[in-house]
Amino acid sequence: MSMLEIKNLILSANGKRILDGLSLDLHEGYVHAIVGPNGAGKSTLASAVMGLSGYRDITGEMIFEGQNLHDLSVDERARKGITLAWQEPARFEGLTVRKFIRAAAGDMTDQAVADVLEKVGLSPLMHMPRAVDKTLSGGERKKIELASILAMKPRLVMLDEPDSGIDIESLRRIKQAITVLKADGSTVLLITHSLEVLGWAEHAFLMCCGRILDKGDPENISRYFKDRCIPCDHKNLPQMNGDMGNG
Amino acid sequence: MDNLELTKFANIHAAIDDPDTAHLVIGLNKIVSSRTVDGLEVDAQETPDGVKLKIIVAEGTVIAKPVHMCFGLLQEAGIQEIEMDMVIRAGAKINVIAHCVFPNAVDVRHVMDAKISVGPHANYTYLERHIHSDEGGITVVPKARIELAEGARFKTDFELLQGRVGVIDIDYETTCGPDSVMEMTSKIRGRGDDLIKIRETGHLIGERSRGVLTSRVAVKDNARAEVYNKLTATAAYARGHVDCKEIIQGNASANAVPIVEVSHPKAHITHEAALGSVDTKQLETLMSRGLNEDEASDLIVSGLLS
Numbered sequence: 001m002s003m004l005e006i007k008n009l010i011l012s013a014n015g016k017r018i019l020d021g022l023s024l025d026l027h028e029g030y031v032h033a034i035v036g037p038n039g040a041g042k043s044t045l046a047s048a049v050m051g052l053s054g055y056r057d058i059t060g061e062m063i064f065e066g067q068n069l070h071d072l073s074v075d076e077r078a079r080k081g082i083t084l085a086w087q088e089p090a091r092f093e094g095l096t097v098r099k100f101i102r103a104a105a106g107d108m109t110d111q112a113v114a115d116v117l118e119k120v121g122l123s124p125l126m127h128m129p130r131a132v133d134k135t136l137s138g139g140e141r142k143k144i145e146l147a148s149i150l151a152m153k154p155r156l157v158m159l160d161e162p163d164s165g166i167d168i169e170s171l172r173r174i175k176q177a178i179t180v181l182k183a184d185g186s187t188v189l190l191i192t193h194s195l196e197v198l199g200w201a202e203h204a205f206l207m208c209c210g211r212i213l214d215k216g217d218p219e220n221i222s223r224y225f226k227d228r229c230i231p232c233d234h235k236n237l238p239q240m241n242g243d244m245g246n247g
Numbered sequence: 248m249d250n251l252e253l254t255k256f257a258n259i260h261a262a263i264d265d266p267d268t269a270h271l272v273i274g275l276n277k278i279v280s281s282r283t284v285d286g287l288e289v290d291a292q293e294t295p296d297g298v299k300l301k302i303i304v305a306e307g308t309v310i311a312k313p314v315h316m317c318f319g320l321l322q323e324a325g326i327q328e329i330e331m332d333m334v335i336r337a338g339a340k341i342n343v344i345a346h347c348v349f350p351n352a353v354d355v356r357h358v359m360d361a362k363i364s365v366g367p368h369a370n371y372t373y374l375e376r377h378i379h380s381d382e383g384g385i386t387v388v389p390k391a392r393i394e395l396a397e398g399a400r401f402k403t404d405f406e407l408l409q410g411r412v413g414v415i416d417i418d419y420e421t422t423c424g425p426d427s428v429m430e431m432t433s434k435i436r437g438r439g440d441d442l443i444k445i446r447e448t449g450h451l452i453g454e455r456s457r458g459v460l461t462s463r464v465a466v467k468d469n470a471r472a473e474v475y476n477k478l479t480a481t482a483a484y485a486r487g488h489v490d491c492k493e494i495i496q497g498n499a500s501a502n503a504v505p506i507v508e509v510s511h512p513k514a515h516i517t518h519e520a521a522l523g524s525v526d527t528k529q530l531e532t533l534m535s536r537g538l539n540e541d542e543a544s545d546l547i548v549s550g551l552l553s
Contacts, residue, residue, distance in 0.1 A: 052531050074534040075543075083535050090532045093463075093492070095550030103546055104536035131550070145532075152536055 003028040003187050004049070004156060009060035011048055011210075018044045019058070020210035026156070026189060031182055033190040033201035033218060035225050037232070041210040042191045043087065046158040050084040051077050064156070081155025087164055087191075089141040091133050097144055098128040105151040116147040119180055121173035139166035146177045153184055160191045175200055198222050251279055253319045256378050257346035262315045270315040273298050275327055284310060286339070297328035297358075306336040306366070314341060319348030320355065323384075328358045337366040337396075347377045350410070353384035361391040365427075368398040375403070379410030383439050386414040393420070395427035397453065405433040406552075412441040412470075419446070425453030425482070432461040434552040437470035437499070448477040451485035451514065462491040465548040466499035477506040480514035489518035494525055494548055 004026040011019040018041045026032050034042050047055040049062060051074045062069040069077055092100065101116060102108045114124035120143040130136065132144060142162070149157055162174050178188055178200060190197055198204055204221035206214040208229065214221060253274055254263050262268045263280065269287050272279040276297050283289050286308025290301040304310065320327055335341055349355050365371045379385050395401055401421060412435060421429045429449055437443045443466065449458040460476045478487045493501040507516040525544045533543035 050531075050535055053527055073540075074531050075537055075539045078535050078537040086528070086532065090526070090528045092529055092547060092550050094553040095546065096553075099546065099550070103533055103538055103543075148536060 001028050002026070003065060005061070005063040006049075007061040007063075009045070009048065009058060009062065011044060011055065011058045013054075018210055019048065021060070022207075022211055024205055024212050024215070026187060027203070028187050029182070029185065030203050031178060031188040031190065031201050033192055033198050033204045034207050035192055035195075035198045035204060035221060036207035037193060037229055040207045042193075042207055043160050044210075045207075046084055046160050046189070046191050049077075049158060050074060050082065078154075083149055083152055083154040083157050085142070085145050085149055085157065085159045085162065087161040088138070089145040091136075091141065093131065093133050095132050096128065097130055097132055100132045100144065101148045101151050104148040105153075108151060112151070116150040117144075119150055120144075120147045120177050121170070122147065139170040142166055143170060143173060146174060150177060150180060150184075154186055156187045156189065157181060158189045158191060161193075162190060163192065163194050163197050171196075195222050195226060198225070252321055253279070253317050253346075253348045256319075256348045256350050257315075257317050257376075259315050259317065259346060262313075265312070268312045268315065269310065270317070271300075272317040273319075273327075273329070275320045275322070275325055284312075286310065287314065287341070294328070294330070296326045297330070300329065300331045300333075302331065302333045304335045304339040304341045304369075307338040308336075309340040310342070314343045315346065316343060317346040317348060318357070318359075319346070319378075321351055322355075323351050323353040324355060326356045326358075329360070331359065331361040331363075333361065333363045335363075335365045335369040335371050338368050339366065340370040342372040343374070345373065345375045347375060347387070349377075349379050349385050352380040352413070353382055355385045357385065357387045359389040359391070361389075363391060363393040363401075365393065365395045365399040365401050367396040369396070370400045371402075373401075373403045375405045377405075377407045377410075379407065379413060381410050383411030383413040383441055386416075387412075388416045388418075390418040391420070393422070393429075395421060395423045395429060395456075397425045397427065399424065399427045401428070402430040403432065405435065407435050411439055412437045412443055414442045416444040417446060420448040420450075421458070422450045423453055423456035423458055423485075426455045427453055428456070429458040430461070431459070432463075434463040435465075435472075436548065436552055437464070437466040437472060438468045439470060440468070441466070441470040443470070443472040444475075445473070446475045449479070449487065451478070451480040451487055451516075452482055453485070454482045455484045456482060457485070458487045460487075460489045462493070462503075463551050464492070464501060465494040465496070465552060466501055467496035468499060469497070470499045472499075472501040474501070474503045475506070476504070476518075477508075478516050478518070479508040479510075480516050481510050483511055483513040485511065485514040485516075487516040489516070489520075491518075491520040491522075492551065493522045494551065495523060496525070496544065
């Protein structure tokens with residue numbers, strides 16, 4: 001069953017079409033991935049689905065569980081069950097990890113906060129009282145953001161470049177957390193240009209120049225991306241009119 | 248109401264009852280309760296509008312438990328003036344928590360004028376916690392001049408725990424000798440027609456002296472904030488940083504004037520100032536977890552001021 005249906009999405013910035021008539025369906029309960037080169041519009045798509053400022057001037061439709069998202073604010077979309085993990089998570093001076101995670105789930109015991117921290121491989125004792133600020137590494141902040149999403153139990157979670165700036169052990173933990181999210185009933189959308197992350201998905205989309213070029217089995221998409229997209233010097237030019245260059 | 252009521256508002260019964268903890272409670276111009284510990288000498292004299300204090304920490308004395316000072320008044324109107332001369336002798340260590348309690352203030356003025364000398368390798372920490380009324384009918388004017396001798400350490404924090412600021416005009420100036428360390432921090436949230444003035448100055452005159460001036464202010468409604476941070480360095484290897492963040496909501500306004508002056512080629516001072524609305528990425532991160540804009544803003548501001 002289609003959970004999120006995107007039809008002919010167009011978003012322009014500075015005279016350039018970032019999303020150029022993009023359409024896709026996400027099926028409930030699956031781990032999906034969108035792979036594509038830098039500048040393909042992957043993060044823009046996630047930002048538009050979340051309704052972030054600067055990504056609201058769009059045409060086309062985004063239907064989430066039968067409701068058009070167009071007029072909903074970020075928090076209204078979140079209360080429908082949509083959330084996003086940023087490629088570079090925000091830092092919050094003075095805001096403790098405990099409070100940050102609780103914010104995602106309303107009333108939550110310390111034990112429940114500890115549970116989600118352990119699921120992402122962080123020590124509750126060490127991390128709960130710390131601030132979500134610049135004293136944490138990028139990998140720690142990514143894991144804390146993921147812990148807050150586990151606490152939220154979203155219907156749809158979009159993870160933007162979950163592997164960027166983290167070590168191998170952290171990547172393993174993030175993969176485990178995605179397994180937990182799926183087991184808890186969340187639909188997952190991975191935004192990536194990593195073939196490894198693409199391999200975690202059950203269904204994949206190939207994106208270039210603000211459009212979906214192909215979709216289907218992640219292995220096939222991975223092969224195509226590796227053989228054709230990575231060597232391609234194709235640029236995300238405006239108004240491509242279907243000419244996909246070498247890619 | 249009994250002036251000991253002040254200690255209930257400050258929630259320091261345990262400290263007052265503890266025979267090993269020094270304290271001083273002053274209601275308006277009356278010394279309500281006091282206790283000293285070995286090495287701590289307190290001479291308090293009542294004046295028409297407050298008290299005059301002479302405090303000496305003897306050389307080498309390390310006071311293990313925080314010393315609680317409670318100033319304030321329970322009346323709706325009044326003036327309280329505290330004049331303090333504090334000497335922390337060489338190698339001594341003291342941590343003071345000052346509870347400034349004005350829970351019913353409608354027309355109150357609280358003035359603190361302090362002269363503080365921190366001796367060689369002595370350590371002084373001063374945390375000032377305020378409890379005000381919700382009416383904001385108070386003017387608070389804390390002024391301190393602090394001298395740090397060689398290797399001395401001084402740290403101060405200002406917090407408003409409850410109620411409205413009213414008018415606050417902080418004026419602290421610290422002069423830092425060789426190898427001394429100074430940290431001055433103010434965290435204040437203003438609303439209504441509150442006025443917040445922070446004037447913090449540090450002079451790094453000793454070699455290898457270090458200092459940080461930190462201000463965190465959040466204002467909303469029609470509140471105003473003016474922050475003047477000045478740090479000067481005139482000695483080799485002096486290191487300093489000025490850090491000011493102010494969040495503005497509604498019709499509130501704020502300014503920040505960081506002044507850094509360096510007159511020695513081997514000294515170094517940095518500064519950063521950020522004024523404006525709540526950061527969009529922080530806001531949208533919390534909103535993407537389901538908080539509405541006001542809830543997200545409150546959480547961000549409370550973190551900043553924590």
